[in-house]
Amino acid sequence: MARIKIQGLNKFYGDTQALFDVNLDIKDGEFVVFVGPSGCGKSTLLRTLAGLEGSSSGRIEIDDRDVTTAEPVDRDLAMVFQSYALYPHMTVRENMDFGMKVNGFSPEKRSERITEAARILQLEDYLERKPGQLSGGQRQRVAIGRAIVKNPKVFLFDEPLSNLDAKLRVQMRVELEGLHKQLDATMIYVTHDQVEAMTMADKIVVLNAGRIEQVGTPMELYHTPNSRFVAEFIGSPAMNVFAPDASLRDLTLAPEAAFIGCRPEHLEVLQSGAGHADATVKVKEQLGGESLLYLATETGQDIVARVSGEDETKVGETVGLRIPDNRLHQFNAAGRAI
Structure with a gap:
């Protein structure tokens, strides 16, 4: 678990500015959702937080430690992408084991963490299968399991359910909510789907054209939007x-x-x-x-x-x-x- 503080964050791609003076505090153990239309900057903000993108100015702190220029591996984060990014020639066990093996974890520690992650995600019966033998939902669980075994301070999710069908998205949404409660972890989740944001978040961050439009609980944003943009974006049908x-x-x-x-x-x-x-x-x-x-x-x-x-x-x-x-x-x- 971790506290995150973002101060005055700006991001340029050449002459194009993608993030404008972003300021945000995320509490220890919160489930925070970044939401907004395509191109609003939500994935850019997540990738900058992860260290996969550099910031042009500003400061990022994790548990009061300045990680603004730190490498991704030194930020103690784990990221789950939209694409499962699993190794197709490896079994589920080997996919979850790979990162720990590269980083020099002992065989005993690796086995212990894989067993616990498989139990949490109900993957015990699939550890010897390869990704091609799994459903979309099972593959996404493996990708999440690969994050869990790292025992990170923060979990980052970049539209992880967008490749699933509607019924499976609902099921995985419920599972992720349960996982958050079980791990009591700080989680940041990116989606363009405001229904996912409303149902999952402790706190929603609405982004619009690279700027934070409003931050609040789902019901605060629903009942007291501070702009027409938020009023029309949050809610289905829209206001x-x-x-x-x-x-x-x-x-x-x-x-x-x-x-x-x-x-x-x-x-x-x-x-x-x-x-x-x-x-x-x-x-x-x-x-x-x-x-x-x-x-x-x-x-x-x-x-x-x-x-x-x-x-x-x-x-x-x-x-x-x-x-x-x-x-x-x-x-x-x-x-x-x-």
């Missing part, structure tokens, strides 16, 4: 965000409000003529326990409402929509929360 127009009735807004927002589940669907605006149902997705209504207001604003699966609203019907005062989000012209 409804639109410019207030003449179709709105009796809604009190701040003078500087250029955009307003409301989560789909917080919209109240009423009879036509009631609430703050009327909208017509264009599409209804029935998902069993809930339904999603895709609506358009009189002025063409697109809105999504999440309702009960027993809701009887029909496509083509015009309904009223109300935004509760305590569920209304307001943003200025720069996209910052008011």
Whole structure:
């Protein structure tokens, strides 16, 4: 386990700046997720932390030790990549053993750590198989096992589940959460999938164009986003965000409000003529326990409402929509929360 402190970190590739003045504290034992769209800098930040990329300026500390210019091997980290990066000609046991053997661990210590990692990851029955004989999920477990045997201070995961199918991703997500609790380790996880971020993280770091947009718990980011970017990125379906127009009735807004927002589940669907605006149902997705209504207001604003699966609203019907005062989000012209 370890504490990590990043101060004023900047990263350039030639004349192109990839990271802008990143400041971040990660507590001992936290599960932190870096999330954001493609190209936002999340993998660059992870690789710079790992020492696989050099920083242009700034400071990185692990347990109060300056590792800004330290080699990866001297940072006491273990990284799990998107590609499993297993040796295909080696067995599971040999893949997990290789790094320890190169680094001069005794045969007894290597065997002990492999046995423990296999137990934790339920790989005991697969130790003599080669990667080609394993499923995608089993191969990813081997890659994680190779990290566990290093007994690092910090685990780094770079989109480790993106090559798996949807069902296996959910299963592996649950297993990683359990692994974090079992090892009580500091873990940093990179993903573009905000569902993974919401379900796994103690703390989420939202990145946008190389800058940290917001840091907080999943529920803090969901209920109190500090920008339009975070509001629309966190949550599925995304928050409804639109410019207030003449179709709105009796809604009190701040003078500087250029955009307003409301989560789909917080919209109240009423009879036509009631609430703050009327909208017509264009599409209804029935998902069993809930339904999603895709609506358009009189002025063409697109809105999504999440309702009960027993809701009887029909496509083509015009309904009223109300935004509760305590569920209304307001943003200025720069996209910052008011």
